[in-house]
Each structure stands twice: as C-alpha cells, then as structure tokens.
Amino acid sequence: MRKSVFLLLLIIIVFNSCFDSSTSSSNKLDSDDYDSKEERVEILRNQIKSFSEFENAEFELFNVNGFSNSRTTLPGASSWDYKFVIKIDPSDIKKWTEGMIQTIPEDHDDKWMKEIIEKRRMEWQTTSDPEKYTRNGDNVVMIVYRSEGIIFKRVVNL
Numbered sequence: 001m002r003k004s005v006f007l008l009l010l011i012i013i014v015f016n017s018c019f020d021s022s023t024s025s026s027n028k029l030d031s032d033d034y035d036s037k038e039e040r041v042e043i044l045r046n047q048i049k050s051f052s053e054f055e056n057a058e059f060e061l062f063n064v065n066g067f068s069n070s071r072t073t074l075p076g077a078s079s080w081d082y083k084f085v086i087k088i089d090p091s092d093i094k095k096w097t098e099g100m101i102q103t104i105p106e107d108h109d110d111k112w113m114k115e116i117i118e119k120r121r122m123e124w125q126t127t128s129d130p131e132k133y134t135r136n137g138d139n140v141v142m143i144v145y146r147s148e149g150i151i152f153k154r155v156v157n158l
C-alpha cells in the first residue's frame with residue numbers, strides 16, 4: 001500500500017512538472033516583446049521557412065508543442081497558428097508567392113493583420129492595393145503589398 005501511494009505521488013509530481021503553468025507561455029512568441037528589428041527578424045527567421053531575406057518583422061506565433069528553443073517535453077500532435085508580416089525587397093515577392101493561387105482580396109479578414117502591427121503601425125504603412133494568395137490543400141493566406149514589399153502571412157494547422 002505504501003509503495004502504491006508513493007508511486008502515485010511520484011507520478012503526480014512528474015506529470016505536474018511536465019505541464020507546469022509557468023512554462024505555458026513557451027508555446028507563444030509575440031514580436032511586441034522585442035524592441036529591435038534585428039531581434040524580431042532573427043526570431044522569426046528561426047521559426048518559419050523563409051524564401052528571401054527580410055528587414056523587418058512583426059509576429060504572433062502559437063505552437064502547441066512550443067518552439068525549438070523552449071521545448072522541455074516530447075512533442076505531441078501538431079497544432080499551430082502563425083501570423084506574421086515581413087518587409088522584403090519587392091523584387092523577392094515572386095519567391096514568396098510561387099506555387100500559390102492569387103484570389104480576390106475583398107474576402108479576407110484583416111483583423112489579425114491590424115493586431116500584429118498595432119504597436120509599431122507607422123513602420124507598416126501601405127498605399128498599394130493588396131493582392132491575396134492561398135495555397136490549395138493548406139490553410140495558408142498571404143496578403144501582399146507589392147510596391148512596399150510588405151507581406152502578411154497566416155498559416156494555421158488545427
């Protein structure tokens with residue numbers, strides 16, 4: 001009986017340490033937590049597949065398994081919601097849109113776009129018309145402001 005109780009307590013302690021609420025924020029990355037462009041660019045570059053260099057970035061990334069530098073347990077089922085905007089050389093836009101399908105831009109929800117740039121809105125001014133792209137079979141949306149070299153992208157896997 002004593003061994004069973006001890007074993008049960010040990011299991012509870014180990015289980016709680018794996019799901020400690022103090023580490024729950026490790027499954028989110030938010031550019032609002034970083035002041036320098038260089039730091040934001042470096043962090044995002046390490047988390048996404050990049051098709052070119054970019055000079056500025058804002059992001060709200062959620063990954064149920066955490067991120068490569070913060071994972072303390074074995075990964076489980078994959079679920080993520082990556083929202084980001086980058087500033088690139090306009091001549092590199094084709095690298096980002098390759099394999100995607102251009103659709104009608106009027107039918108997109110831009111609330112998430114406004115939220116991720118809210119803190120530094122002045123760095124993300126646009127005057128050109130948006131172009132919308134999607135990818136067949138994936139929950140990926142990309143809004144491109146070609147003249148400014150600004151790309152908003154959202155990738156969801158739930």
